[in-house]
Amino acid sequence: MPTSANRIISLDIFRGLTIMAMIIVNTPGSWSFSYPILRHSVWNGCTPTDLVFPFFIFAMGFSAVLSISKRLAKGVSKQELLIQLLRRSAIIFLLGLIVNSFPFNDLANIRIPGVLQRIAIVNLICGIFLIYSDIKVIWYMSALLLAAYWALMALVHVPGFGPSNLEPTTNLAAWLDRLLIGKHVWMYTKLYDPEGILSTLPAIASGFIGVLAGNAFIKADDERGKLIQLLVFGNILILCGMAWGLVFPINKQLWTSSYVLYSSGLAMVVLGICYWIADIKRIRQFSPPFLAFGTNPITAYFGSEIGIIVIGMIQITTSGTKLSLYDWLFVQYQSFGLSPTNASLLGALLYTGFWLLVVGIMYRRQVIVKI
Numbered sequence: 076m077p078t079s080a081n082r083i084i085s086l087d088i089f090r091g092l093t094i095m096a097m098i099i100v101n102t103p104g105s106w107s108f109s110y111p112i113l114r115h116s117v118w119n120g121c122t123p124t125d126l127v128f129p130f131f132i133f134a135m136g137f138s139a140v141l142s143i144s145k146r147l148a149k150g151v152s153k154q155e156l157l158i159q160l161l162r163r164s165a166i167i168f169l170l171g172l173i174v175n176s177f178p179f180n181d182l183a184n185i186r187i188p189g190v191l192q193r194i195a196i197v198n199l200i201c202g203i204f205l206i207y208s209d210i211k212v213i214w215y216m217s218a219l220l221l222a223a224y225w226a227l228m229a230l231v232h233v234p235g236f237g238p239s240n241l242e243p244t245t246n247l248a249a250w251l252d253r254l255l256i257g258k259h260v261w262m263y264t265k266l267y268d269p270e271g272i273l274s275t276l277p278a279i280a281s282g283f284i285g286v287l288a289g290n291a292f293i294k295a296d297d298e299r300g301k302l303i304q305l306l307v308f309g310n311i312l313i314l315c316g317m318a319w320g321l322v323f324p325i326n327k328q329l330w331t332s333s334y335v336l337y338s339s340g341l342a343m344v345v346l347g348i349c350y351w352i353a354d355i356k357r358i359r360q361f362s363p364p365f366l367a368f369g370t371n372p373i374t375a376y377f378g379s380e381i382g383i384i385v386i387g388m389i390q391i392t393t394s395g396t397k398l399s400l401y402d403w404l405f406v407q408y409q410s411f412g413l414s415p416t417n418a419s420l421l422g423a424l425l426y427t428g429f430w431l432l433v434v435g436i437m438y439r440r441q442v443i444v445k446i
Contacts, residue, residue, distance in 0.1 A: 085349035091369030104422020108415040125327040129338035136285020160202040168195035188270040197282040217283040221332040248273040274330040284339040305347030312340025367438035
C-alpha cells in the first residue's frame with residue numbers, strides 16, 4: 076500500500092500494535108485461563124495488559140496534532156474542523172453503546188460507559204483544545220487535571236463511607252458512578268465502572284500528553300531531535316509516575332494520575348523505539364500486520380468485540396450437551412494436547428489472526444473506514 080512520503084510509519088505501527096494487543100487480551104479462549112501477562116492487575120499495580128488502553132489514547136492525542144495542524148495549515152476553517160470532530164466523536168460513542176447493548180435484549184440495563192465511549196470523549200476534548208487554544212493551555216490543563224483528580228481522590232470525604240480511600244467500591248469515583256449512572260455500570264463490578272465518570276478526567280490528561288508529545292515531535296529540527304524528545308521525556312514521565320505512585324498508587328481501573336504519567340512515559344518510549352526502527356533505520360519488513368491494524372483501528376476493535384459476542388451466542392450440541400461456540404472451540408483447542416492456559420492463548424491468537432486477515436485485505440485494497 077503506498078504511503079505518503081512524510082507519513083510517520085512508526086505511529087501507524089504503534090497504533091496497530093496496540094489494537095492487536097487489545098484484541099488478544101480481550102478475547103482469550105477462556106476467561107478462566109490466561110497467562111498473568113495477559114491479565115489486568117487485580118487492583119493496584121500495572122501489567123503489560125494495563126498499558127494497552129492508555130497507549131491507544133496517547134496515540135490518538137499524538138495523531139490529533141498531526142491531523143488538525145495539517146488541516147489548519149491547508150486553510151480548513153475551525154468551524155468545519157469542529158463539525159468533523161463532533162461527528163467522529165459521536166459515532167465512536169454510539170459504536171461503544173452498540174457494543175455494550177448487543178444483541179439488544181436488555182436495553183433497560185445497558186452499560187453507558189465503555190472503552191469506545193472514553194475514546195470518543197477524550198478525542199472530542201483533545202480536538203477542541205487543539206482547534207481553539209494554545210499548546211501552553213494544554214500543558215496547564217494536563218497538570219490541573221492530574222492534580223485535581225489526586226486531590227479529589229485523596230482528600231475528599233466519600234459520602235456514606237467517611238474519609239477518602241482508594242478501595243474498589245468505597246472510593247469517590249465509585250460513589251459518583253453509583254450516584255449518576257446507577258445500574259448502568261459494568262455488569263462484572265456492579266458497584267463501579269472502570270471507564271466511569273470521574274476517572275475520565277485523568278484519561279483526558281493521557282490524551283493531552285499525547286498531544287504535547289506530538290507537538291514537540293513535529294517541532295523538533297531533525298530525526299535525532301524527535302527521537303531524543305520521545306525517549307528522554309518518556310523516561311522522565313516513567314520516573315515521575317513511579318514516584319507519585321508511592322503516595323497515589325498506579326491503578327488502571329481508577330486511572331490514577333501516577334498511572335497516567337507512567338503509562339504515557341512508556342508509550343513515548345515504545346513509540347520512540349518504533350520510530351527509530353521504522354522511520355530512521357527504515358526497517359519495515361515486519362510492519363504489514365501492524366500497519367493493517369493501525370490504519371483501521373476502530374473498525375478492527377469494534378468488529379472484534381461484536382464478533383466475540385456472536386461466537387458466544389451460537390449454540391452447539393455435542394454428546395447431548397449444549398455449549399456455546401466459544402466454549403466448544405476452547406474444548407477443541409485442548410484436544411490438541413494443550414494445557415488450558417495454552418489453549419486459551421491459542422484461541423486469542425487465532426481470533427486475532429482472523430481479524431488480521433480482515434484488516435489485511437482492507438489494507439491491500441486501500442480501504443480505510445474513516446469515521
